[in-house]
Structures are given as C-alpha cells and as structure tokens.
Amino acid sequence: MMIRSVILGTGSALPVRRVSNAELAETVDTTDEWIVERTGIRFRHIAGPDETTATLAADACKAALGAAGKSAQDVDLIVLATATPDQTFPSSATKVQAMLGIDDCVAFDVAAVCSGFLYALQVADSMIRAGAHKCALVIGAETFSRILDWEDRTTCVLFGDGAGAVLLEAQDSADSDGRGVLATKLHADGRHNELLYVDGGPSTTGTVGKVRMKGREVFRHAVTNLASVMGESLALAGFTPDQVDWVVPHQANARILDATARKLGLAPGKVVVTVDQHANTSAASVPLALDTAVRDGRIQPGQLIVLEAMGGGFTWGASVIRF
Known part of the structure; x- marks a missing residue:
C-alpha cells in the first residue's frame, strides 16, 4: 500500500476583459496575422484594477473545490506558483487562504515562472506522500500584464493573465498504476x-x-x-x-x-x-x-x-x- 496524490477537482479563472489581436494592434505596432502566424495566439485576458493574482487564484480554487465536492475547511496545504505576486511579502498563498476563509493551514508561494505549477505540484505531492498533509490546493496564477513593456511588440503580444488550480487528496493505493x-x-x-x-x-x-x-x-x-x-x-x-x-x-x-x-x-x-x-x-x-x-x-x-x-x-x- 502506498500514499498517492489524486486530483479530485480542477478549476480556473480568467479576468473579465478579453483582448483580441485586432484590439491590441490599435495601440501596438503589430497585426493579427503577424501574431497568429508566429505564435497561434488570437486572444488573451487582461486583469482589471480589482483583479489580482490572489483574487484570480481564489476564484480558481473555489471552482476546484466545487468540482471535488470539498469544503475549504478540508484543505491543509496551499502551494501557489507565481512570478507576479500581489506583494513582495507576505505570500499570495496566504491571501488566498484568507479569501477562502481558512483559519490555519500551511500556505506559501513557489517561484519557477512558467514551470511554477509543475514545481508546486511536486512540492505538494512530496508533502502528501510524506504523510504531512492530506488535502492540498495547488495553484498557478499570474497577472503578467503588470510586468509587460507595452512598447515592446516582441513580448507584450505573447502574454495574458489567469489562474488555474487542482485539489489533491491523499489516497491509499495498492496499484502502482492507480490514480x-x-x-x-x-x-x-x-x-x-x-x-x-x-x-x-x-x-x-x-x-x-x-x-x-x-x-x-x-x-x-x-x-x-x-x-x-x-x-x-x-x-x-x-x-x-x-x-x-x-x-x-x-x-x-x-x-x-x-x-x-x-x-x-x-x-x-x-x-x-x-x-x-x-x-x-x-x-x-x-x-x-x-x-x-x-x-x-x-x-x-x-x-x-x-x-x-x-x-x-x-x-x-x-x-x-x-x-
């Protein structure tokens, strides 16, 4: 018998504002054709003043909890991957914890940029396998629009904002190829x-x-x-x-x-x-x-x-x- 980290639910959240290549081309020296041909990108979501990495992350977590049929009070670990935290400190994970109404659980951020979610998943999986935690929210959340140079057409057309989350639960498994x-x-x-x-x-x-x-x-x-x-x-x-x-x-x-x-x-x-x-x-x-x-x-x-x-x-x- 072994402990396995099983994904019980997934969730995501996107900012309200959806920006097309054509709209972007109104202020950036680019075209829809240029962007699509080189990247495949047609749309991106851009966070508004009241939308932050933590608020998007919290919404994604609520969706993941709902999909899993779990309560926020079941969560004992939050690992949030981001390169664009709300503040230098404290971690955005603790802000998500407060938004979800969780009084006490381990909560921290991981910084590995685009690989961040994989790093966060490995950290949470290791902590679950070690028996330290039983129910974890693993999140990737970004507001990259805040750190883009909107005059650099080679980078600003590539990025968008959003958040995704999974709920992991420790489960005993006798099958090496189990869930x-x-x-x-x-x-x-x-x-x-x-x-x-x-x-x-x-x-x-x-x-x-x-x-x-x-x-x-x-x-x-x-x-x-x-x-x-x-x-x-x-x-x-x-x-x-x-x-x-x-x-x-x-x-x-x-x-x-x-x-x-x-x-x-x-x-x-x-x-x-x-x-x-x-x-x-x-x-x-x-x-x-x-x-x-x-x-x-x-x-x-x-x-x-x-x-x-x-x-x-x-x-x-x-x-x-x-x-």
Missing part, C-alpha cells in the same frame, strides 16, 4: 538567465521591472528540453509516449507545441491547446489548459496525462498523472 501523480521530473539551469528574465527586483533595482526575452533562443531550448523531460518522466513512471492519452503543455507558442509533439512522435490530436484563447499565462497556463480539457469532457478519469512546462531560469519539468 494520482505517478512521476515528476524537474530541472533548472541558471546559466540562461539573460534569455528570459525581468529587468528588476527588490534586491537589485527596487522596482518590479519588465519582461525581456530573446525569443529565438528560448524556442530552441524549449523544444529540446520539453521533449527530453517528457521522455524522462514517462520512463520514470514506466510508460512510453504511445500510451499517453493527453499531453497538457505550457501554452507558450503553438509552434513549440507542434515541434515538441513531433519530437516525441505524439499525434497532434493528443495535445491540449489553449494558447489561441489565453496566450501565455506563465505558471497558470498548465492548470488552465487542464481545467479546460477536463470541463469540456476530453480528459476522463483513468486516462494517462502528461503535464509539461519550461520557463525563465531556465526551469523545466514534466509530470505523469493517472487522472
């Missing part, structure tokens, strides 16, 4: 800081800073690293790519999704794609895409799914889950 998180593999390589970063921070400039990226180099690393880590995680779990029902990738760029699938020999129809509707929502993109595919009926209980992401740092990872 739950089966294997996760994470990586980081800080030598590539200058390829994707924010040019500010409390300890350096005393400012929030803006996103800077060398897109061509990031693309090259992404395809290689994502295909590699998906293969690693599947091997760790004892599966091959042809056994996967769905891949839920970080939604950065449609061309990265296509190239990664081809490298692994996966059929495009097995890849969940939401980048056209949400753009790149950083740590929120994987749980947002997961919730979309669960709620529209594509992902069913018992199916084998792989989550994968790469972000600034570089950080990257993949997780194999029996849903």
